[in-house]
Every structure is written in C-alpha cells, then in structure tokens.
Amino acid sequence: MIYKTYGQTGIEVSAVGFGAMRFDDNKNLDVGAELVKNAYDKGINYFDTAPLYVDDKSEIIVGMAIKEMNKTRAEKPFYVSTKSSKATPGEVRENIESSLKRLNVDYIDFYHFWCIITLEQYEERKANGVLKEFEKLKEEGLIKHICVSTHLVGGDIEKMLGDYPFDGILLGYSIMNFPYREVGVDAAAKSGKGLVIMNPLGGGVIPQNPELFDFVKTQSDETVVEASLRFLINDPRITVALVGFGNQKHLDEALRAVDGFKPIDGETVGKIKDSLQENFNDLCTSCQYCDDCPQDIAIPKIMDIYNHYKLGVGEKDIMERLMWHWGIKLEDNNLGSCTHCGNCEPLCTQKLPICERIEFVKNKIDAYLEKQKAKQK
Ligand code: SF4
Ligand code: SF4
Known part of the structure; x- marks a missing residue:
C-alpha cells in the first residue's frame, strides 16, 4: 500500500480509501463488514461513511468491522471519516452521537461539513452556527x-x-471531469489541505466503457480501472482516492492498482489530459443529488442514458439499457412531463443542462419507437 500525508495533520493515510457507499449485498451486513475488515487487513486505513449511505446501514456495517479492527488499532491505526449535512447545531449533535455509537468509536478522525452544493448553502449553515458546533465537538474530543x-x-x-x-x-474528481474542478483541486493543494477524491471512476461510467477510456492506460497489462486509479494516485495534490467497494472483486482490483503503481511522468500525464475529448467534461457522474423531481422523472437514470449517447454507445444497446437496466418503459415514459420547474439544475454537482438532456433522450426514444412501428408495417 502507498501512504500519503493528509494535509497538515501528519497522519499517514492509504492512497486508496474505502468508500462505504455501495455494498452489493446490503441485506447481509456481515458480508459488508467482512469486506471492510479485508480492506483493513490489506493496508487500507481510511474508511469513509455517512449517515444515510446504503439505506442508512453504512455506518452500522463499518462499525461492525471496526469492532474487530479496534483490537489491533494501537499497532495498526485506521482513520474514520463520516459526515453531517444538518443545518442546525442541535441536529449536528444528534448526528455525531448516533455516528459514534454506530461506528463503535470514541471519536471521528475526519468529520465532514457535508454536501455543500452552493455557496449560499455554505453561508447559511455557517450562519446557523453549524461550524461553531463542529469546533465545540473538536474541543470535546469527539472529532x-x-x-x-x-x-x-x-x-x-x-x-x-x-x-x-x-x-x-x-470532492468528486476523475479523468472524466477533472477540468471542471481543477481550480478547486489546486486551491486545496496550495493551502495544504488533505484532498480526498470521491467518484474516481466516474460513477461507474469508466469501468462500463473500458474501450472508450483506453487512452488513460500507461501500462500494457492494466485495466482502465487500475489506470484511472493510478492516474489519481500519481497526482501529488490528491491524498486519497475513495473507491466505493461493492464486493471483493472491486477491492482486489483497487489493491492491484496500488501494488502495480509506477510513477507517470509529466509528459504522459499531459498526453492523457489532451486525449480527453472535450465533451468528456460534461458527463453525469451519477451522484444522484438531483434525484428529487416533482414529476417523478428518474433524472440520474436519464442522464446516464445521455452519457451513453455521448460515449458513442449504439442506439439498440441504449434502448435495452433504458428498459432492462433502468426499468423504464419506452412507450410509457414520463420524460415529456418536465415542467422546467427549476428544481434539479441548481442541485446538479456538474452544473449540467438536465432539462435539455431529458428532452434529447425523449426525442431519441420517440424516434426509435417510430422506426420500430415503421418496420412492423
Ligand atoms: S426541471 Fe423538469 S426534470 Fe427537473 S425537477 Fe423540474 S420537472 Fe423534474
Ligand atoms: S445530473 Fe448532475 S446531479 Fe444529477 S446525477 Fe448527474 S451529475 Fe449528479
């Protein structure tokens, strides 16, 4: 395992962290806890969770593993990261009390002021005294x-x-969207902050389209997942790349990425960046933050479909993806019901034109259905 120093804390954290947000089997908590413990045994020491992740079970699963890991914590340290998005000090207090209990720890190593989507939201929570409450928690030794x-x-x-x-x-950052956050990544590095990356695999788009991301490979025998992680590990500004491990296969692949890491020189990094087609900047990363449509339009699913168009996937495959992967009926979809209410676009973490893309997908479905009808005549 490669370890990097987290900002100015002096703490050595693993270059790949455990993102506990997508266990494949979230019914059998023991399976998830075993995966967390396996990661710890293999040298991963940064564990990121949050209330609500995995149907509110993530902290419980990580806490089950920590019960075991606590036995060796003195000689083999690990660090726990969790979060609160609450808007008032009292609610933050409730959040941390619950997190500590569920995680089986006396303190949280990295406590996050969670899910800041707009600067107004940041100011509002700060004005409510939430950051002051974080400071109190720190004085009390709870974070x-x-x-x-x-x-x-x-x-x-x-x-x-x-x-x-x-x-x-x-923050979210990957070979798919790095131009979008470059200024922020630079700012974090210049001010000496620890920088943890979520969504390093573009919300699954990279592993699902290995041929399209082939340009990121710098070793002949590596997978795009390994190459994408190595690209981030290579970046001295980044402390931890957080991978959402669903199963042992995901964990093994990330561990291989670290074990087989070879430094990538500046010229090669430049070539990889140049190879990114311009339109790769504005792909949806499936973060789900926009998923609150009053018309019940499944926005992230439709945005995923738009990604597939942009990535050059064939029409038939896309229609099959809509039907069988996302369970959306082609004839009976609700994409035309968007009222342009303005709810979703301000929430988009990538600032994408969601309504325009929904309309694009709707038109594609309509045209496809027309073609099918014409064929049957
Ligand atoms: S703008 Fe359209 S897609 Fe977005 S939340 Fe409103 S109705 Fe839903
Ligand atoms: S449209 Fe934006 S907010 Fe919604 S899932 Fe995609 S990136 Fe996230």
Missing part, C-alpha cells in the same frame, strides 16, 4: 479534524477554502 465535502465548482471551492480553515476537503 479530530474538521473537513468539508462539496460539489461546488472550482472557483467557489477556492472561495470556501479561503473563508474557513478546514483540515481537508472531499
């Missing part, structure tokens, strides 16, 4: 480091980091 988790664009990240001395920051 060790105050961090922030955000989906802001690069320039806004810079402003926020200039406003409050967070110890570290958690």
Whole structure:
C-alpha cells in the first residue's frame, strides 16, 4: 500500500480509501463488514461513511468491522471519516452521537461539513452556527479534524477554502471531469489541505466503457480501472482516492492498482489530459443529488442514458439499457412531463443542462419507437 500525508495533520493515510457507499449485498451486513475488515487487513486505513449511505446501514456495517479492527488499532491505526449535512447545531449533535455509537468509536478522525452544493448553502449553515458546533465537538474530543465535502465548482471551492480553515476537503474528481474542478483541486493543494477524491471512476461510467477510456492506460497489462486509479494516485495534490467497494472483486482490483503503481511522468500525464475529448467534461457522474423531481422523472437514470449517447454507445444497446437496466418503459415514459420547474439544475454537482438532456433522450426514444412501428408495417 502507498501512504500519503493528509494535509497538515501528519497522519499517514492509504492512497486508496474505502468508500462505504455501495455494498452489493446490503441485506447481509456481515458480508459488508467482512469486506471492510479485508480492506483493513490489506493496508487500507481510511474508511469513509455517512449517515444515510446504503439505506442508512453504512455506518452500522463499518462499525461492525471496526469492532474487530479496534483490537489491533494501537499497532495498526485506521482513520474514520463520516459526515453531517444538518443545518442546525442541535441536529449536528444528534448526528455525531448516533455516528459514534454506530461506528463503535470514541471519536471521528475526519468529520465532514457535508454536501455543500452552493455557496449560499455554505453561508447559511455557517450562519446557523453549524461550524461553531463542529469546533465545540473538536474541543470535546469527539472529532479530530474538521473537513468539508462539496460539489461546488472550482472557483467557489477556492472561495470556501479561503473563508474557513478546514483540515481537508472531499470532492468528486476523475479523468472524466477533472477540468471542471481543477481550480478547486489546486486551491486545496496550495493551502495544504488533505484532498480526498470521491467518484474516481466516474460513477461507474469508466469501468462500463473500458474501450472508450483506453487512452488513460500507461501500462500494457492494466485495466482502465487500475489506470484511472493510478492516474489519481500519481497526482501529488490528491491524498486519497475513495473507491466505493461493492464486493471483493472491486477491492482486489483497487489493491492491484496500488501494488502495480509506477510513477507517470509529466509528459504522459499531459498526453492523457489532451486525449480527453472535450465533451468528456460534461458527463453525469451519477451522484444522484438531483434525484428529487416533482414529476417523478428518474433524472440520474436519464442522464446516464445521455452519457451513453455521448460515449458513442449504439442506439439498440441504449434502448435495452433504458428498459432492462433502468426499468423504464419506452412507450410509457414520463420524460415529456418536465415542467422546467427549476428544481434539479441548481442541485446538479456538474452544473449540467438536465432539462435539455431529458428532452434529447425523449426525442431519441420517440424516434426509435417510430422506426420500430415503421418496420412492423
Ligand atoms: S426541471 Fe423538469 S426534470 Fe427537473 S425537477 Fe423540474 S420537472 Fe423534474
Ligand atoms: S445530473 Fe448532475 S446531479 Fe444529477 S446525477 Fe448527474 S451529475 Fe449528479
């Protein structure tokens, strides 16, 4: 395992962290706990969870593993990261009390001011005294480091980091969207923050399209997943790449990425960046933050379909994906019911034109159905 120093804390954390947000089997908690423990045994020492992840079971699963891991914590340290998105000090207090209990720990190493999507939201929560409450928790020894988790664009990240001395920051970044957050990543590095990356595999788009991301490979025998992780491990600004491990296969692949890591020189990094087609910047990362449509349009699923169009996937495969992967009936879809209410686009972590893309997919479905009808005549 490769270890890097987290910002100015002096803590050595594993270059790949355990993102406990997508266990394949979330009914059998023992299976998830075993996966967490396996990762710890293999040298991963940064474990990221949150209330609500995995139908609110993630902290419980990680806590089950920690019960075992606590036995060796003195000689083999590990670090726990969790979060609170609550808007008032009282609710934050309730959150941390629950997290500590569920995680079987006396303190949280990295506690995140969670899910900052707009600067207004940041200011509002700060004005409510939430950051003051975080400071109190730190004085009481219940948290060790105050961090922030955000989906802001690069320039806004810079402003926020200039406003409050967070110890570290958690943000989405991958070979798919790095231009979008470059300024923020630079700002984190320049101010000496720990920088933890979520969504390093573009929400699954990279492993699902290995041929399209082939350009990221720098070793002949590596997979795109290994190459994508190595690209991030190679970046000195990034402390931890957080992988959402669903099963042992995911864990093994990430461990191979670290074990087989060879430094990538600046010229090769430049070539990889140049190879990114321009339109790769604006792919949906499946973060789900927009998934609250009053018309019940399954926005992230439709955005995933749009990604597949952009990535050059064939029409028949896309229609099959809509039907069999996402369970959306072609003839009976509700995509035309968008009222342009304005709910979703401000929530989008990638600032994507959601309504326009929904309409694009709707038109594609209509045209496909017309073609099918014509064939039957
Ligand atoms: S703008 Fe359209 S897709 Fe977005 S939340 Fe409103 S109705 Fe739903
Ligand atoms: S459209 Fe935006 S907010 Fe919604 S899932 Fe995609 S990236 Fe996330």
